[in-house]
Amino acid sequence: MATTLDKVDVVTVGAGWTGGIIAAEAAKAGLKVVSIERGRERGTEDFLRVHDEYRYAIRYELMQDLSKETITFRNKRDQRALPMRTMGSFLLGEGLGGAGTHWNGQTWRFLPYDFEIKTLSDKKYGADKLGPEYQLQDWGITYDELEPYYDTFEKTAGLSGDDTNPFAGKRSNPFPTPPMKKTPILQKFENATKDLGYTAFMIPSANLSEAYTNPDGQTINACMYCGFCERFGCEYGAKTSPEITVIPTARETGNFEVRFHSNVVEVLHEGGKATGVRYVNWMSGEEFIQPAETVVLTSYVMNNAKLLMVSDIGEMYDPKTGRGTLGRNYCYQILPGATGFFDEQFNTFMGAGSLGMAIDDFNGDNFDHSDLDFLHGSLLTMTQTGVRPIATNPVPPDTPSWGAEFKKASIENYTRVLSVGSEGASLPHRDNYLTLDPTYKDAYGVPLLQLTYNFTDQDRALHKFITEKAVEIMEEMGAKQTIGSNPITDYDIVPYQTTHNTGGTVMGADPATSVVNNYLQHWDMDNLFVVGAGNFAHNGGYNPTGTVGALAYRAAEGIIKYSKEGGSLV
């Protein structure tokens, strides 16, 4: 029997970036907030001895315990989906701060084009350039409407950047802190891209160039470029993370509590209203019901979708008919690039998670696609995030993957390799979606989320195009040998790619093609909000969290408004 607890104003599922932002804003507004978090308490003091590649980067110390819960995966509908038994392609977060504890901190605004991709693409290139199986749609919000929320998130984060990207949307304010150091490696990229006629600028960074106190009074320290950043927590409190910003802000109000070791298994509802959540404390095995005026799903893309599905809220997407919205438009990213081998050695083991430069000349619709067989694009980057020796063993092609020759070549090239990277946009396709798995269950007896996903012709064409650009830049940088990425075939869940999963609970202006409105309020349930990259109608050519943070601030505003006025916010 579940124990029913006292009702609160707002309950969030999870205490990562989205949960933390909602909690901070709602608690500041005087609402009583509880975050139910399956992981444990943690903070800067836990990271003082974190420079351990094996434990944190290879064995995923800070990430989701898959023995309790994972997802299943298949490339196509006619295959049997099987569990993702080990982490690989993406690294799911768990514990206070969620994946925001161990992220890189490259913090972008999507392009104005992204939010109106359907309208603008159809207008410029004719209706359905890619064909009807690509379910492009506008987001139900414009860049200009979202701009104030981007601004708020950037101020919370203290973002370090320059304002020199000619393709970026208009900013109401400059970056809160100056850009990170332009190291010799980055200068090399800047010079090469300049020679090619492109404009390089510093990647907006949530590893801060100088100490900063945000509008909530939280201090973020200056980054030490320690080279153990992504997949690690920051021992300096210099990487903007929920547990050093929004979580303490929420706690300081006295209106907020995080309940740890507690896994939400269901959103409860009655008569078209959410009534709370049911969760299991996996330490005691006890089951609880937490009633709430407003329920907010902030449990990342996967579980936001799963909790709606297992709670029977909304209509499941059916790829055969195209009907239904829940699980629709799952997107990911592609990572074309080029690796360059040099004679000289670089200090590549030094770095910071979001230290880098980028060009946007081939992102979004910043270039003409009339004669191209794809839409959108990618940023192209040179990052210096700190390469570590277990994971980084670069060898020229045709070198064996083990033995004497491998040892020599991988040691020789460890500090003699640079890479031009990218994050190619991912556009929704009819056959890529989320649903519930019919066979496999989590530790609480709840079905696993099932992912059906494969790369598309759009992906393959974009991948080829961006790879060529990356090769061009790397050659210009003077590599003695440049290797472009291999063309992509099927999506493979084994090697790490990126934790930029999107879609499944997309936002929009039309309930027929979206799960939530542009306040991230569920179309079928006024007091239920669903927040995260799951709201993205497609995935852009950048990292997602800048946009996730902006959307979370937007949702927080909606939640506070709802608490006063009730009803639909649109």
Place this chain on the structure above:
Amino acid sequence: MADEKKDVSRRDFLKTAGVATGALVGGGVIGGLIGYNAKDGGNATKEGERSGGRADQSAGSPSGRMFFTNDHDFNILSEATERIFPEDDLGPGAIGLGVPYFIDHQLAGAYGNNEKEYMQGPFYAPQATQGYQSRLRRKDIFLQGIHKMEQEAQNRFETSFAELDGDQMDEIITAFQKDEVEMEGVSAAFFFRLLRSAVLEGAYSDPMYGGNKGMEGWKMKGFPGHQAAYIDKIDSEDFVEIDPQSLGGHH
């Protein structure tokens, strides 16, 4: 072992393996290993005697075993790791770096027991893109893989794996890499990938895990290990050489 019958079954082989171990450890392989780990060199018998209660300076060193019960299996593992990451003019190979001990320790713990992995059935043969789908835990995969390597050695060369020439060992490792060997509940190629990864992990993880002995892995590679900060060095136009530091040496 060399005159063992070729058609000996796996079960028979395992039965005799324990006996054969004594003979095996006299060979160069284990001699080299022990020579590295104990200041006075010596053979396996001495090592075994000492391991009861160590009063010498190697007490508390990571070169005890927590997973492998017999020397025979451990020697095969050691030889295979050395082929994957051999000693050369740059520095020590896997054995010199303590990689076999690293792997032993890992197999005894969370890694070997797949503690953070989803291990509920049913189990089906996957598409290549679906990854790990074995009901076996890593410790079971390693033990089976090592026994299969020995079986291959007996089948192909009528000699124990640990006694083979380097080229012969490579032939067998390559057969695993190419998935040409039958294993139960897991593919040979998967075992190979696990083994290869574990070798690199042992060579380059912090020495507190038992590999990367003396930080020699890091020294070869030019990786400084745990450093507090690079803020005063990252602007340097030149490559900066820094003496590595281990977390274990940082209190």
